[in-house]
Amino acid sequence: MGSAAAPLIRVRSVSKTFRAGRALVPALEDLSIEVQPGEFVSLVGPSGCGKTSLMMIIGGLIEADRGEVTIHGEQVKGPFTNLGIAFQSPELLDWRTSLQNILLQIEMRDLPVREYRAGALRLLSEVGLEGFADKYPYELSGGMRQRVALCRALVHDPEILLLDEPFGALDALTRDQMNYDLQRIWLEKRKTAILVTHSIEEAVWMSDRVLVMTPRPAKVAADIAIDLPRPRDLEIKTSPTFNEYTGRIRRIFGDLGVFRMGEARRGG
Amino acid sequence: MAADSARPSGDGTSRAVAWVAPTVATLACLLVWEAAVRWFGVPIYLLPAPSGIVYKMFADYRIFYVQAIPTLSAILIGFGMAVAIGVPIATFMVYSPLFRHSVEALLITAQVLPKVALAPLFIVWFGFGLLPKVLMTFLIAFFPVVIDSVIGLASVRPESLMLVRSMGASRWKAFWKIRLPYALPSMFGGFKVAITFAVVGTLVAEFVGSDSGLGYVLVVARGDLDTLTVFAAIGWLVVIGFFFYYAVELLEKFVLRNRGRSRAHELGAGL
Ligand SMILES: Nc1ncnc2c1ncn2[C@@H]1O[C@H](COP(=O)(O)OP(=O)(O)OP(=O)(O)O)[C@@H](O)[C@H]1O
């Protein structure tokens, strides 16, 4: 990634505190990140640290208390729409089939639905859901629903992808497959993508850069450029370089006190 | 057909059971009633037998038919108004907290107010025609429509709304395509309660003062100690109640035909 290029997404000293009844929950504090055009960045961090909140703020869906987000140098105020977003839960509408759920993206934008139909069907088959176009969400497994949601985030060919643990409900095998498929789609279109994931392996395998987040309130603890050639295959996961990256991230989490291993240590 | 009736319905019982069980139960009750009346020789002015009531319902159908028309009109118009006014009010309540807080107390007051006590006043104000009946019906049917619509419209997942906002959808579109469809199951729940209330509302108005309708027939027959006619009128009111209830349910089935069974429902059915 040319470091000379201006960043596409720029998050500057963003803070966000939620109010839960009487208590104040600081989710983000003075957090800054930059994402270059066409870059694939992953966020890894402990559960509840503020990753989802950050994604929402980048998309202009919730407002930061302090700081600002700019995309293309313009401050994000209100929903940014040149965007494909996959939430942590699939958010499919019960009364629409897979295909209709994907095409909601097109309908809401007043784009010609008919022209996007073929593209939507192709996306479905690319994520292994050929023949499921006319199924309703209740007929799909949890993992299938998440894949439909991913298609919905891609169908309108947005400039930016925000993916909040889109593969959270998938088994390890399907997950590998989905990583593979997503990489292929991404290599084809070179979207700027931010992926939130709990899996360190997934983060390293998918990304140009992994941002390791601290426990709440989230800050960037480490910014690790992943220098592995693309297209990456699954073999690469057994390579020493790959494992060096994952090991490094685990150690950072260890230093942050994210793992509670006291019992096991004492026992051993 | 056989395969169809064996297919499980929403709560896991087969369709055959869903039809046969209530029919058998109802018939059993009627049979006990019939037998008791005949066995003990209960005089007809105290309690007529079901067979006699059904016979009367059809023998005097001309009277009932004529008198059913104002009753049916009042129920339909009153219920229609409750929906036509209740749903928009519920929508405003969901979108504007200020409006919601303003009208909430008023709504509850209107609901706990004994409306039967108002019925005589309605006659003073509006006379004997259709109007006081429609108003009473509307007043009684209004509350469940508003409450269940508010619950439904407020139940939309915030993530779903965020999703369509990221698609650049207008509020209007988000309402039609997301919020309203989300609310429909709950709204239909309210409509079903409301339609049964509507039947009661019309009857109350006809009881208190009116010169037409099945309620009026009831009051006159009671005055004549014509218990058989009283029961026949009640019989037709039951038929009307069932008819409207199932009409709303049929409409619900049609509108929600694509929803399928949600998995939560499946899991919760046994609890
Ligand atoms: N709307 C809200 N109201 C109150 N508190 C909130 C709200 N949204 C998030 N929080 C709190 O902010 C913190 C960060 O939440 P967030 O969803 O961003 O975490 P996360 O990093 O995405 O976690 P996970 O990995 O488990 O999804 C949590 O402690 C959460 O309880």
Ligand SMILES: [Mg+2]
């Ligand atoms: Mg999250």
